C-alpha cells in the first residue's frame with residue numbers, strides 16, 4: 001500500500017519524506033489556501049517545490065471546470081515537473097479530460113468521488129488514480145469504507161489499472177481499514193502516518209529494556 005501525505009505544508013512533507021515511508025503527495029485548492037499560497041505564480045512554484053522534496057507522484061488540482069480550460073490548465077501543470085499528476089474533478093467535462101490526458105500519457109487523479117458508479121466511470125476513462133473521500137462520507141453518516149470495498153470489487157472484476165487512492169483519511173484506523181480492504185494508496189495527514197508508530201506497550205517495553213541494560217552495566 002502506498003502512503004501519500006495530504007497537505008501543501010512543505011515542512012510536514014519533508015518530515016514524512018525523511019521517515020522513509022512516503023510515496024507521494026496530494027494537494028487541493030483548500031490545502032494550498034490553508035498554507036497561504038495564493039496567486040498563480042506562487043501556486044505553480046509551490047508545486048515544483050513539493051516535487052523537488054519528494055520522490056513520488058504529486059497531485060495538482062485544476063481549478064477549471066469546462067473541458068477546454070481543464071485541458072489547458074492540466075497540460076500546463078503536467079509540464080511543471082515529471083512527478084505532477086493532474087487532479088481532475090468528477091464531472092462530465094472532467095471525465096472527457098481524463099480520457100484526453102490518458103491518450104496523451106498524462107497521469108490523472110479523479111477527485112471528489114463519492115459513489116462506486118463514479119469510480120467505474122473514472123476507470124473507464126483511464127484515470128491513473130481514483131479518489132473516494134472516506135472522511136467526508138462519514139461526516140454525513142455514510143459508510144466510506146464500504147465504498148472502498150465496492151470499488152475494489154469492481155476494479156478486480158475487470159482488472160482495471162486505475163489505482164484506488166483512499167482520500168479524506170482522517171486517522172490511523174482509516175489507514176488500517178483501507179489496508180485490510182486493499183486500497184492501493186491512502187492519502188492522509190502526517191498525524192495518521194506517524195500515529196501508526198504508537199503503542200503504549202512499545203514505550204513501556206523500551207523503557208524497561210533500557211533500565212535493565214543500565215542495571216547490568
Ligand code: E4P
Pocket residue numbers: 006026027028111131133135136167168169187
Ligand atoms: C483528496 O485528495 C483530498 O485532498 C483530501 O483527502 C480531502 O480530505 P478532507 O476531507 O479531510 O478535506
